[in-house]
Amino acid sequence: xxxxxCSHIKHLIxxxxxxxxxxxxxxxxxxxxxxxKNALQNLREERSFYKLNYTEEIxxxxxxxxxxxxxxxxxxxxxxxxxxxxxAILGHRLINSDDTQSxxxxxxxxxxxxxxxxDPGATVPPFMADRPEMLLAESDITFEISGILxxxxxxxxxxxxxxxxxxxxxxxxxxxSVLCRAIRPxxxxxxxxxxxxxxxxxxxxxxxxxxxxNYTRVYVWAPAPExxxxxxxxxxxxxxxxxxxxxxxxxxxxxxxxxxxTELQLDxxxxxxxxVKLAQIKELRKQLSEQLVAIKTPTYPRELYEDIIPxxxxxxxxxxxxxxxxxxxxxxxxxxxxxxxxREMPQIPSVLVEPIFISxxxxxxxxxxxxxxxxxxxxxxxxxxxxxxKKENGTxxxxxxxx
Numbered sequence: 001x002x003x004x005x006c007s008h009i010k011h012l013i014x015x016x017x018x019x020x021x022x023x024x025x026x027x028x029x030x031x032x033x034x035x036x037k038n039a040l041q042n043l044r045e046e047r048s049f050y051k052l053n054y055t056e057e058i059x060x061x062x063x064x065x066x067x068x069x070x071x072x073x074x075x076x077x078x079x080x081x082x083x084x085x086x087x088a089i090l091g092h093r094l095i096n097s098d099d100t101q102s103x104x105x106x107x108x109x110x111x112x113x114x115x116x117x118x119d120p121g122a123t124v125p126p127f128m129a130d131r132p133e134m135l136l137a138e139s140d141i142t143f144e145i146s147g148i149l150x151x152x153x154x155x156x157x158x159x160x161x162x163x164x165x166x167x168x169x170x171x172x173x174x175x176x177s178v179l180c181r182a183i184r185p186x187x188x189x190x191x192x193x194x195x196x197x198x199x200x201x202x203x204x205x206x207x208x209x210x211x212x213x214n215y216t217r218v219y220v221w222a223p224a225p226e227x228x229x230x231x232x233x234x235x236x237x238x239x240x241x242x243x244x245x246x247x248x249x250x251x252x253x254x255x256x257x258x259x260x261x262t263e264l265q266l267d268x269x270x271x272x273x274x275x276v277k278l279a280q281i282k283e284l285r286k287q288l289s290e291q292l293v294a295i296k297t298p299t300y301p302r303e304l305y306e307d308i309i310p311x312x313x314x315x316x317x318x319x320x321x322x323x324x325x326x327x328x329x330x331x332x333x334x335x336x337x338x339x340x341x342x343r344e345m346p347q348i349p350s351v352l353v354e355p356i357f358i359s360x361x362x363x364x365x366x367x368x369x370x371x372x373x374x375x376x377x378x379x380x381x382x383x384x385x386x387x388x389x390k391k392e393n394g395t396x397x398x399x400x401x402x403x
Contacts, residue, residue: 112180200359
């Protein structure tokens, strides 16, 4: 009888625990320390997976079929180098984390401040080797925005892991993506600023520039057919299908894009009159380039590895590429591109945000004070919160790539 009662009580406790986990908006994470500790284990498992499945013999066979010199061997060299660097980063962060702190979080957000270190990103004025002075650098601004955004998320119950914790740090794209995969966050957001060549005149002619070019964009992965010739791209596509992250990435991107438009009072496209003007400028530049007979486009000999792509592979790549571009059409403000940080984390909803153009003089003036940075951070923050609310309420719309 006592055993029966104990079993009943145990079953009741299990129901209560399951109910709490199902209906609570909090995910349980012991501490930031445990996240980094688990990340080290995840990193070692990923390294073991590649070592086991891509031996030298297998790589040799794969690279024999590589098109346009895009080899598996080169990809893995970059990957293993990044893994070594990430292991050192995680080890350092683990030592500096509090192993006694215990908390509950609504979710884990991986936040990447674009560029950094020796890579300033887009600059004002545009960076040139003979003119190194910079009044504004994308890398510094994205770091500041990410810091504001982190504070907002932490205050609302989220654990935020930064790709770079100090403004002087600069990591390769491979290091950032490997770090993100090791952390295994709920979402990944990379913060950048846009810039356009058409914002600056050529030949000192004002009629060749559109400095007021400015709008907001959020990016998800959408490979071109030729991109899919790269090693592991098809594998990334397969993992996205299996993990159902595509619809989550689109929902996250859509949420952030809409909140940014409201917060920044900035649309997703240029006004009609500026679209006409931009088209005229592009045509004018084309005419000018054709007049420069002394400057010819260099031609390069056809490399031996540029053989004819088989028709079946070409058709498959076109079909996959079209499916990624098709599902974006329902989301104004969301665009697809083959960007590393929205491709290399196929099992994590990932977006890259470009809220404004740093090449726009009006934005340059606004970025000199903290208010614009605060607005950008707040727009992204509200978009992230809206995404998690949709996910918790079960209103994330599901899409199937290829349908």
